[in-house]
Amino acid sequence: MKLIRLNSDEDKERAARERYGPILLIFVGALLLRVLFVLWLNYAAGAQGLSVPRFANDSVKYDALARSLASGEGYQVRGDHVTVSGIAPLFPLLLAGLHLLSGGKIPIVLLVGFVNALLGALTALCLYHLVRLCFMPGGKLRAREGERDAGRVALLAAALFSVYPFEIFNTAFVLKESLSIFLTVGFALVWVCMLRAGAETRLRWAALAGAACGLSALSRFPHTGLMLMFVVVNLWLGWRRERSLVRETALALFIFALVLTPWLVRNYYVLGQVTLTFHGPSRYLYNANSDLAEPELNGYYEARGEARAEHNKAIDASTKRDVYASESVYLRHALAAFSSHPGHVLRLMGGKLVNMWRPVWAGSSLRTWMVLGVPYLLMMALALPGLALARKHPPPDSPAVIVLYALILFYVMGHTIFYSMIRERQYIEPFLIAFAGYTLSLLLKRREGIPVP
Numbered sequence: 001m002k003l004i005r006l007n008s009d010e011d012k013e014r015a016a017r018e019r020y021g022p023i024l025l026i027f028v029g030a031l032l033l034r035v036l037f038v039l040w041l042n043y044a045a046g047a048q049g050l051s052v053p054r055f056a057n058d059s060v061k062y063d064a065l066a067r068s069l070a071s072g073e074g075y076q077v078r079g080d081h082v083t084v085s086g087i088a089p090l091f092p093l094l095l096a097g098l099h100l101l102s103g104g105k106i107p108i109v110l111l112v113g114f115v116n117a118l119l120g121a122l123t124a125l126c127l128y129h130l131v132r133l134c135f136m137p138g139g140k141l142r143a144r145e146g147e148r149d150a151g152r153v154a155l156l157a158a159a160l161f162s163v164y165p166f167e168i169f170n171t172a173f174v175l176k177e178s179l180s181i182f183l184t185v186g187f188a189l190v191w192v193c194m195l196r197a198g199a200e201t202r203l204r205w206a207a208l209a210g211a212a213c214g215l216s217a218l219s220r221f222p223h224t225g226l227m228l229m230f231v232v233v234n235l236w237l238g239w240r241r242e243r244s245l246v247r248e249t250a251l252a253l254f255i256f257a258l259v260l261t262p263w264l265v266r267n268y269y270v271l272g273q274v275t276l277t278f279h280g281p282s283r284y285l286y287n288a289n290s291d292l293a294e295p296e297l298n299g300y301y302e303a304r305g306e307a308r309a310e311h312n313k314a315i316d317a318s319t320k321r322d323v324y325a326s327e328s329v330y331l332r333h334a335l336a337a338f339s340s341h342p343g344h345v346l347r348l349m350g351g352k353l354v355n356m357w358r359p360v361w362a363g364s365s366l367r368t369w370m371v372l373g374v375p376y377l378l379m380m381a382l383a384l385p386g387l388a389l390a391r392k393h394p395p396p397d398s399p400a401v402i403v404l405y406a407l408i409l410f411y412v413m414g415h416t417i418f419y420s421m422i423r424e425r426q427y428i429e430p431f432l433i434a435f436a437g438y439t440l441s442l443l444l445k446r447r448e449g450i451p452v453p
Contacts, residue, residue: 022155023128030162031121034171038113041172059174061087063108066095081270082321085278089263090219091176109174116171116178121162123182123430128158130189130404131434133196135390138398146395149441156444157437164433165375166426177426180219184226185430187212188407191230192400194248195237202248210252214259220427221277222414227256229410237399275323281418282330287312288352288419290337291344295351299361301421349416356420379429379436386435389442407431 064077065084069092077084098111132154137146161167170177190212194205213230216223230252234245260276268274287293287303292311294304303309315333319325338345359373387408394401411428442452 019151023125023158026128026155026158026162027121027125030124031117033163034117034120034168035114037168038110038117038172042107042110042113062092062095062174062176065092066099069093069096070099075266083278085267085270088176088217088219088221088277090215091179094179095174109172112174113172116173119178119182120167120171123167123178123185124158124162126182126185126189127161127430127434128154130154130185130192131157131437133189133192134398134401134404134434135395135438136398136400137396138196150395152444153434153437153441155437156440157434160379160436160440161430161433164379164429165372167429169372170423170426176219177423180216180223181427181430183212183216183219184223184407184427187216187226188403188431192403195400195403196398203251206248206252207255210255211259213252214256217256217260217276218263222281222418224276225410225414226407227253229406233402233406237402241399271321271323273323278323280323280327280330282327282334283312284418286330286334286337288417289334289345289348291341293348295348296355296421297351297358297362299355299358299422301355301419301424352416352420356415356422356425358422361422379433382436382439383432384435386437386439386442387432390435390438404431404434 061077061084065075065087068074068076075081075084075089075092094115095108095112098115099108102108102111132150134150135146135153136150167181187209190205190208194202194209197205209230210227213223213227216226231249234249237243238245264274264276267276271278287308290308290311292308296302296304315326315329319329359376360368364373387405390401391405408428408431411431415424445452
């Protein structure tokens with residue numbers, strides 16, 4: 001009897017090692033790669049110096065806000081409480097916490113780099129579980145049969161993400177991307193868990209999805225649109241599969257609003273209105289598509305266009321910083337641009353697609369092409385077939401894979417309609433890498449002589 005129990009325990013330990021060992025190695029590898037990059041960028045010859053926040057324009061703003069928060073002066077810079085309302089608060093709050101934690105003893109650039117490295121490694125873990133659940137068939141019997149294949153796809157996707165240069169590149173900079181991407185992949189994961197959960201736990205996952213989406217929105221305001229995508233997809237799935245998700249969706253919406261409430265209250269006292277940001281979506285919609293705008297193709301977003309700044313100042317002056325009134329004016333002007341200059345708008349959108357999906361920035365060196373451009377092209381060469389094949393041959397009885405498609409569609413549409421640049425592409429790349437892992441798993445199966453779609 002003891003021998004049977006011993007063998008059973010050994011089998012469980014072996015199964016645990018086989019299941020969790022590889023992903024643990026990927027987590028450690030992802031963390032080490034990012035930490036080494038942070039150290040190299042800060043201590044290599046020609047480094048800017050640890051006192052300089054990297055990516056000066058955005059980083060300096062974040063750092064100024066963080067120092068103000070850490071010193072107890074509130075969310076403001078040099079007495080300006082209004083315009084800083086356009087900066088999502090979560091990363092400055094994190095940065096303020098790091099300032100208080102370090103007490104000036106550890107250079108903030110280095111400390112942020114280490115935190116970003118940890119967030120990147122945690123994102124690889126989240127992506128593993130997300131992809132595994134998305135590609136695992138539904139039903140207990142089929143899930144057991146498909147667990148090995150889904151696990152392989154998930155491991156490949158997590159491994160690709162952990163070594164993907166562009167996701168490593170931003171680790172060393174004082175920017176919100178590492179935090180926001182972690183929260184967004186985490187949101188996708190709990191959304192998938194909700195879709196696959198039984199009736200007894202589905203509401204808990206819905207509440208977590210609402211909280212994760214709220215935090216993601218507070219790290220990057222455009223991510224409020226993720227909740228709209230969440231609602232639309234859930235309603236569509238409920239209608240398609242004849243299993244209502246109305247209660248779960250309503251609960252997630254409530255928790256989402258609850259997470260945003262402190263920031264909305266703060267803005268009410270500062271701006272006199274319940275609004276998420278000083279500059280709303282209509283302003284960006286107009287600026288990106290007006291007859292004053294010019295296509296941008298160099299990989300950056302520079303808001304080019306004759307007299308656009310003067311036009312915006314005139315609207316701001318006429319609406320007296322009333323956010324709702326300003327948004328109403330910008331929306332009318334945007335709709336007028338769509339109706340009066342449709343050809344120009346299409347040309348601008350075409351330029352946005354080029355601007356976001358070109359491999360590297362205009363004028364980049366051969367080294368940039370080799371380090372960032374070639375891996376990007378290889379990733380896309382794997383991701384695009386995976387997108388088509390997974391749609392043609394989805395996992396049986398599992399609606400979860402639709403979450404990956406929904407998030408990719410959200411980012412493609414958002415950056416085509418509003419604005420785009422190469423830097424913004426990294427938000428969509430984890431979900432593209434999921435399909436790259438799927439393609440790679442099919443190639444490996446074919447090499448093993450196993451029939452594939």
